[in-house]
Amino acid sequence: MKAKIYIKYKEGILDPQGTVTNKALKSIDIKGIESIGIGKYIEMEFDKNISKDDAKKIAEESCKKMLANPNTETYSYIIED
C-alpha cells in the first residue's frame, strides 16, 4: 500500500523558485510556459499490515501535522495498492 502525496502553494502565495525556473527555461529557448509552481511530491510506502483506511488516516495526519505548512500550502493524496 502506497500514498502519493502532492503539496503545492496556495493560490496567491509567491513562488519565487517557480518564477526563476520559468526564466531559466526561456533562457535555453523553451517557450510557451505562462507560469510554473514548484511543490513537493512524496511517495509514502506503508507497512505490510496497513489497511486502505489506515493508510488514508496516516497520510492525512502526516500532511496535517508535519508535511504541509497550513499557512501557505495545500495538499492532496491518492492511496494505491
Place this chain on the structure above:
Amino acid sequence: MKAKIYIKYKEGILDPQGTVTNKALKSIDIKGIESIGIGKYIEMEFDKNISKDDAKKIAEESCKKMLANPNTETYSYIIED
C-alpha cells in the same frame, strides 16, 4: 492547458530527506510507514495558444534539459485541459 510533473529519485538512490522525515513522523507518534521518498511536484501552466501536442513536447523537453537530473531522478507527467 497544464502539465503536472512528478520527479522522484531512481530506485536505489539514497534519499536522506525521506528517511529523516519518516523518523520525524514516528517521533510525533505517526506509525505504520515503511519508507518515504521526497521528490518534486511541478505544475506548469501553458500560454493560451499552446496545443496538447505542444504542451507534451514542452513538458518533455523541460524535464530532459533542466528539471530532472538524469543521473539520479526519473520523471513523469500528465497533460490536463
